[in-house]
Amino acid sequence: MTARIQASSTVPVRQSSVRAHNLALVLQTVATSENPISRASTSAATGLTRATVSALVDDLIVRGLLVEREPAPRSGAGRPAAGLALAPDGAFGLGLEINVDYLAACVIDLTGQVRHRVVAPADQRSSSWEETLARLVRLTPAGGVSGAALAVPGLVSADGIVRVAPNLGWQDVDAGRYLSEALGLPVAVENEANLAALSELRAAGGRPTFGYVSGEIGIGAGLVLDGALYRGVRGWSGEIGHLPVHPDGRPCRCGARGCLEQYAGQEALLRAAGAATLAGLPDDADLGEAGAALGIALAGVINLLDLDTIVLGGIYGPLLPRLRPSIEHELGRRVLTAGLAPVTLRAAALGADAAMRGAAESVIRSILDDPATFLTRTT
Amino acid sequence: MTARIQASSTVPVRQSSVRAHNLALVLQTVATSENPISRASTSAATGLTRATVSALVDDLIVRGLLVEREPAPRSGAGRPAAGLALAPDGAFGLGLEINVDYLAACVIDLTGQVRHRVVAPADQRSSSWEETLARLVRLTPAGGVSGAALAVPGLVSADGIVRVAPNLGWQDVDAGRYLSEALGLPVAVENEANLAALSELRAAGGRPTFGYVSGEIGIGAGLVLDGALYRGVRGWSGEIGHLPVHPDGRPCRCGARGCLEQYAGQEALLRAAGAATLAGLPDDADLGEAGAALGIALAGVINLLDLDTIVLGGIYGPLLPRLRPSIEHELGRRVLTAGLAPVTLRAAALGADAAMRGAAESVIRSILDDPATFLTRTT
DNA sequence: TGGATTTGTTCAATGGTTGAATTATTTGAG
DNA sequence: CTCAAATAATTCAACCATTGAACAAATCCA
Numbered sequence A, B: 001m002t003a004r005i006q007a008s009s010t011v012p013v014r015q016s017s018v019r020a021h022n023l024a025l026v027l028q029t030v031a032t033s034e035n036p037i038s039r040a041s042t043s044a045a046t047g048l049t050r051a052t053v054s055a056l057v058d059d060l061i062v063r064g065l066l067v068e069r070e071p072a073p074r075s076g077a078g079r080p081a082a083g084l085a086l087a088p089d090g091a092f093g094l095g096l097e098i099n100v101d102y103l104a105a106c107v108i109d110l111t112g113q114v115r116h117r118v119v120a121p122a123d124q125r126s127s128s129w130e131e132t133l134a135r136l137v138r139l140t141p142a143g144g145v146s147g148a149a150l151a152v153p154g155l156v157s158a159d160g161i162v163r164v165a166p167n168l169g170w171q172d173v174d175a176g177r178y179l180s181e182a183l184g185l186p187v188a189v190e191n192e193a194n195l196a197a198l199s200e201l202r203a204a205g206g207r208p209t210f211g212y213v214s215g216e217i218g219i220g221a222g223l224v225l226d227g228a229l230y231r232g233v234r235g236w237s238g239e240i241g242h243l244p245v246h247p248d249g250r251p252c253r254c255g256a257r258g259c260l261e262q263y264a265g266q267e268a269l270l271r272a273a274g275a276a277t278l279a280g281l282p283d284d285a286d287l288g289e290a291g292a293a294l295g296i297a298l299a300g301v302i303n304l305l306d307l308d309t310i311v312l313g314g315i316y317g318p319l320l321p322r323l324r325p326s327i328e329h330e331l332g333r334r335v336l337t338a339g340l341a342p343v344t345l346r347a348a349a350l351g352a353d354a355a356m357r358g359a360a361e362s363v364i365r366s367i368l369d370d371p372a373t374f375l376t377r378t379t
Numbered sequence C: 001t002g003g004a005t006t007t008g009t010t011c012a013a014t015g016g017t018t019g020a021a022t023t024a025t026t027t028g029a030g
Numbered sequence D: 001c002t003c004a005a006a007t008a009a010t011t012c013a014a015c016c017a018t019t020g021a022a023c024a025a026a027t028c029c030a
Helices: A015-032 A039-046 A050-062 A129-139 A175-183 A192-199 A266-273 A288-305 A316-334 A354-369 A371-378 B015-032 B039-046 B050-062 B129-139 B175-183 B192-199 B266-273 B288-305 B316-334 B354-369 B371-378
Strands: A066-069 A083-086 A092-098 A102-109 A114-121 A147-152 A162-165 A170-173 A187-191 A210-215 A219-225 A228-230 A309-314 A344-347 B066-069 B083-086 B092-099 B102-109 B114-121 B147-152 B162-165 B170-173 B187-191 B210-215 B219-225 B228-230 B309-314 B344-347
Touching: A015 A039, A015 A050, A015 A083, A015 A354, A015 A371, A015 B015, A039 A050, A050 A066, A092 A129, A092 A175, A092 A354, A102 A129, A102 A354, A114 A129, A129 A175, A147 A175, A147 A192, A147 A354, A175 A187, A187 A192, A187 A354, A192 A210, A192 A219, A192 A228, A192 A309, A192 A354, A210 A288, A210 A316, A219 A288, A219 B288, A266 A288, A288 A309, A288 A316, A288 B219, A288 B288, A309 A316, A316 A344, A354 A371, B015 B039, B015 B050, B015 B083, B015 B354, B015 B371, B039 B050, B050 B066, B092 B129, B092 B175, B092 B192, B092 B354, B102 B129, B102 B354, B114 B129, B129 B175, B147 B175, B147 B192, B147 B354, B175 B187, B187 B192, B187 B354, B192 B210, B192 B219, B192 B228, B192 B309, B192 B354, B210 B288, B210 B316, B219 B288, B266 B288, B288 B309, B288 B316, B309 B316, B316 B344, B354 B371
Parallel strands: A092 A147, A147 A187, A210 A309, A309 A344, B092 B147, B147 B187, B210 B309, B309 B344
Antiparallel strands: A066 A083, A092 A102, A102 A114, A162 A170, A210 A219, A219 A228, B066 B083, B092 B102, B102 B114, B162 B170, B210 B219, B219 B228
């Protein structure tokens, strides 16, 4: 019994699809290997014959996605293996981020290394979206990348249009088209929490399923289910900030009452602690209310989705040690399966860069997932 | 931009996989067609050449999954098409259900027609699980089916073991193994709400994403995301009955407070209406509290998962007209995207048989999804 | 030095799809 | 009534990717 009853796709499969799939399989096997891996080990790991792996690897080397390296040292007899690794200069992904108080851009290479990074603090609330995007374009390095993705704090439709970004004052902005024309690149647009969740995929191995919760002015969540980002019907999943935690409680700017944001959002958290800024938060501040609200909301999420891991990012990352007791108290009470299996609560590996890094990584990921179309596109 | 960033699978693909995939593609194209469909139309619909479709169809006819029928009448010149349709006797799926107060079994054929149906009312709370399963086995018709699935009201692990079924008094029962040995069939075990959700898949077209909420003694949910049942990390997804809706509210038998079940479960609903049984529910009974609680919980689910459709089953199906106003009131207030796109609230197409039918259909579905392994398994 | 061992390549065979040509069957125009 | 046009289905050589076995390459160890 698999984790998912898979609906079969509706596209025909021909021989070239077989090659495309196996090309991706080999590339990802090399990519996820710690050390340089031999063709023979790749064959064993994938189930393809050595002959096939050799043919596919040759192609990937010629096209510049793989390079030969010194292999991991090995004892025993036999011809020494040639090590394979991702080519550091094989492709580059551009990650962009627009937030309330800064713009940011970074470039990562195929191996995930950050090659370039700029952050420009500036309040965007007073600018029009054209000004903001133009400023972002001036921030990006010239040429050489094969794709880009933009993280925005708002609702993004499946066609890449930013429907609403309340804190930016945006409505129905086709940021993807604007940037795509300005940069001469395909540009994907995505909610920041979704992309931040993707940045955690590398840290989680296997076929991961987890929820990423990002605490900022608002609270967003990215859901990675069975190893893939779940976006929802229209791309608006993860609006955890407006989960009702105290249905008759404080009024929220969304018009409802008792939304999580009113108890665990940055402003509520600071107000409860009597601090003006995060930096000014006293070490002994009482975060119990925020933690309890988070715990109530997360208990619902876990009961619904049967997640075993929650990753806390944004302002929650550094605050996790102080939030943990109250979150875990509520989870222990309210998660139906708490007695059967534990829930792991973890701080995000990346800090403020998570969304931007996730954006850049989504570009690289799309190449690793489907090298065949990447190669035909660029040649 | 697709609805899901797909993680590529880790298995190699060979020519035989191509055939397996295209076999499934052709079979499903025929299956989802309203009228008998010609080879030529199938070719156009799938993108495969007519030569390939003919070859695949021949195979499917010889192996008994397809039959030729009179085609849909057509005007104009040209050789008349031969109609293709699922073979009614091609395969049979056995659906089983254990619930607190009845046992049930049904057989459906490839086309989804019910060929056999038994329901045996009997309180299972006083029986051991061996007695219950033995009774269920005596209920099932002899032979002829190619697989079975069992619906149970409880938490089912990925390996098919019923970890907990509170209302049956079960704990760690390997019902799959017992039934598999008794019936000489592969038997899948699954939560009843999940299978009931599957039974709604036929009604929903395309690549549906919806939540199915089943009101019984407890409240369960089945999530169909991008056309596939989402089970969660361990198979325990959908425990919507224990979503906190009034965190400091009524104590729940799960140990927490304010769970949805305490406001919208069958018992709470009857108590609030002052009725002893569902049949005794007065027409003017006030269901506002239950509806509001459901609305609060569903608003959270929709904010989190961006669903555009909620299907209400179990006791909620017939009560939907009276629950709808209070549910929709809460959804309208609390769903962040309520102003951007509507949420459809629909009663389940099937009534009490939903879980059993969904179980039987899951067997048929697995054949339609992967005819190649079905055919190699039976020959 | 040579046998054992492991890596990587070569090549004919296999199996599945393709596309063009061919056959089959009907409608409609003259 | 006959024939051209149209549509459906089949046949067959060509193509393409993987396979498996044989072979070449490079190292270790006795």
